Amino acid sequence: MPWDHPNPFTLPTVAQSQDIDGLNHTNNAVYVQWCEKVAWAHSEALGLALADYRRLDRAMAIRRGEYEYVRPSGLGDEMTLGTWLFSGDGKLAMGRRFQLIRDRDGATILRGRWDLVCIELSSGRPRRMPQEFCAIYLAAAVDRPGGEGG
Template identity: 65%
Template structure:
């Protein structure tokens, strides 16, 4: 697939009836939900799940999110969503990118970007990465130089 970055972590998807809005295409809110699902799945695959976040009293929270809705998708269309960790200051922040591709024509139908900040769960304040976050997330970064 024509991914924006190498080594995409992917999730196959197909819009279901409940995902379709009055205009007969996938509702924009569904794409946001899918990005959240793949973000958690990717983190768990790397070795940091929700239980780890609670144990460490740290979480990566979305500070800002943006989505470019490029083309519509329809009921039952096979799609593949990819995600990457693309940047970090190595201390408190990370960036996660998303790309949704329609399998039939390889068209990119959505791109998304999250700016994430590490917070302590108990107080909701910005905090430095715990050692586990640095050890797991930083090696998973795909740098901007890797983009086509």
């Protein structure tokens, strides 16, 4: 597939009837939900789940989200959603990118990006990433020093 960055974490998805809006294509809000789903799956695959966030009293929260809806998708379209982490400042912030590709023709349907900030769950205030976040997330970042993440 023609990925924007190397070695994405991927999840397959298929547009279902409940995903289709009045314009007869996948509703934009569904794409946002799919991005959240692949982001959590990637985090869990790396070894950080919601229980770890609670244990550490820290979370990576979306400070800003952007989505570019490149092409429509329709009922039954089989697609693959990829995601990557970017290192950010390595202390408080990092980034995540998304790309949704239609399987049958390799067309990019969506590109997205999140700017993430580490927060303390108990207060909601920005806090430095704990060592566990740095060791796991930054090691997987595509732009980490010394090579590609994954």
